[in-house]
Amino acid sequence: MADLxxxxxxxxxxxxxxxxxxxxxxxxxxALVLAGCGNDDDDPTPGPDAGTGTLVLAANDTGILNLTxxxxxxxxxxxxxxxxxxPSDFTAADTAAFVDMRDHEVIYxxxxxxxxxxxxxxxxxxxxxxxxxxxxxxxxxxxAYEAARTLEDLAVGAYNGLGRRLANSSYLRLLLKxxxxxxRHAAFVRDQVEFNSFAGPDVITPTGNxxxxxxxxxxxxxxxxxxxxxxxxxxxxxxxTL
Amino acid sequence: MDFLNLLARLADLDSTTAAPHxxxxxxxxxxxxxxxxxxxxxGLLLGALSQPATAGTLDTRTRLDVLLLVRQLAALGNELHxxxxxxxxxxxxxxxxxxxxxxxxxxxxxxxxxxxxxSQLITDGGATLxxxxxxxxxxxxxxxxxxxYPDIQTNPATYLLVxxxxxxxxxxxxxxxxxxxxxxxxxxxxxxxxHSAEARHAAHLRTLRRQRGATVKSWISPDxxxxxxxxxxxxxxxxxxxxFTQTYNASGAxxxxxxxxxxxxxxxxxxxxxxxxxxAEAILRKVAEAFDEPAxxxxxxxxxxxxxx
Numbered sequence: 001m002a003d004l005x006x007x008x009x010x011x012x013x014x015x016x017x018x019x020x021x022x023x024x025x026x027x028x029x030x031a032l033v034l035a036g037c038g039n040d041d042d043d044p045t046p047g048p049d050a051g052t053g054t055l056v057l058a059a060n061d062t063g064i065l066n067l068t069x070x071x072x073x074x075x076x077x078x079x080x081x082x083x084x085x086x087p088s089d090f091t092a093a094d095t096a097a098f099v100d101m102r103d104h105e106v107i108y109x110x111x112x113x114x115x116x117x118x119x120x121x122x123x124x125x126x127x128x129x130x131x132x133x134x135x136x137x138x139x140x141x142x143x144a145y146e147a148a149r150t151l152e153d154l155a156v157g158a159y160n161g162l163g164r165r166l167a168n169s170s171y172l173r174l175l176l177k178x179x180x181x182x183x184r185h186a187a188f189v190r191d192q193v194e195f196n197s198f199a200g201p202d203v204i205t206p207t208g209n210x211x212x213x214x215x216x217x218x219x220x221x222x223x224x225x226x227x228x229x230x231x232x233x234x235x236x237x238x239x240x241t242l
Numbered sequence: 243m244d245f246l247n248l249l250a251r252l253a254d255l256d257s258t259t260a261a262p263h264x265x266x267x268x269x270x271x272x273x274x275x276x277x278x279x280x281x282x283x284x285g286l287l288l289g290a291l292s293q294p295a296t297a298g299t300l301d302t303r304t305r306l307d308v309l310l311l312v313r314q315l316a317a318l319g320n321e322l323h324x325x326x327x328x329x330x331x332x333x334x335x336x337x338x339x340x341x342x343x344x345x346x347x348x349x350x351x352x353x354x355x356x357x358x359x360x361s362q363l364i365t366d367g368g369a370t371l372x373x374x375x376x377x378x379x380x381x382x383x384x385x386x387x388x389x390x391y392p393d394i395q396t397n398p399a400t401y402l403l404v405x406x407x408x409x410x411x412x413x414x415x416x417x418x419x420x421x422x423x424x425x426x427x428x429x430x431x432x433x434x435x436x437h438s439a440e441a442r443h444a445a446h447l448r449t450l451r452r453q454r455g456a457t458v459k460s461w462i463s464p465d466x467x468x469x470x471x472x473x474x475x476x477x478x479x480x481x482x483x484x485x486f487t488q489t490y491n492a493s494g495a496x497x498x499x500x501x502x503x504x505x506x507x508x509x510x511x512x513x514x515x516x517x518x519x520x521x522a523e524a525i526l527r528k529v530a531e532a533f534d535e536p537a538x539x540x541x542x543x544x545x546x547x548x549x550x551x
Contacts, residue, residue, distance in 0.1 A: 181532055
């Protein structure tokens, strides 16, 4: 009963194994490590826009906030893309909602950047990362809402998993202030894709001793789910030790 | 891990700057904190002995206090929605559409699941459950005073408004309660996952109200039509939600002590990205929307008291 929902045996095994690899590879820093030559052969997950960097998140609040910063960057970028080029079947209400959510995500992005100061992972990068949204169909209303749904649900799960890992309780209070707004976004966009799916069984555990509880994701799960969208290798395994 | 957290929290209490308004004697607070690593039952005894929180004192709630509160809120919501759906004898179903009913069933069932979960945690901890309260959602306390919402059992608009208020206040109060259970990672996660589920429910109820013509966003916004303050307790539910001030403390690893840093939303942060840019006032309204504010337990228990007799 008292097992943590996001700590499975396989998760622990993975954590040990990858921690050794990461610890050997880099200092525990959240800096984006740029490989000089961008040799695709060395890239474990080459993709159409695969970059040449690896982001290793540190096992501390800075690592956690860099992950929430990255999530906000991705979501702000997605909403901006839809607001700039709205699907032809978007209504005025759809646009207004996406503008609101875009503004909220920009506010989160700049908030995290401000808190992180020089510890922000992309400090010193000449151009910001460009995210790959080709897994989504942003040219239709349904596709835009489905993309929003995927990312908002992912963010809620990520935030629920990160909360207990934060050491600084003033950061946790801010994270919670944001979590519920993200959950409101998630419920809204889910209802737009399929009405009454705001708290569906794919996000709220339907049965068993966690019935009624919302989605939760480990940092490693979040990194894996974000991998197709980011032009870098994202390593969140250090956060699993928190 | 829990022991280290406990030490960290004891150290926090030793810092005079950490709790400038600490009114309770430190020894009492330490005694209460000592319960964090043990069964819930001693917490019950301490909880029963403790004085009601007064303004300006540091709230030092036990895990049991927190569980009883969230169970109370879930039970209150479960009863409200069950009555609206016609599941309680003597309360005919409200004239909601079939689509509205389907969503409210989801909310009601998840409330019932959380009542069961919190009840289990309370009894597993060795404490007993409180007796089931008597509810009157008109707010008349069984006809002993003027009803606040006389048509709540016949008018869907009134019911949905009260349902929204209960959800929004629950979301606010969950935030403040997490502080009291942080030494317990399992309970922290459970509260976080309940908190976001509550926010999903709140957003859906707001969407239903908007579909029926109310001026309300799915997230709490200064643009929402104000909720009529049928009582002082209702007025407290949205108090402070329009704040655009956010602060944090980066001085200590645990966020205690040292100076608060205020996030410069109103000056240097490049958050105004609309074309053309929003007015300074309008972008700060977006900042207020982007953060849901916490509220003390008393805000929710006062709301529960309106509907309990």
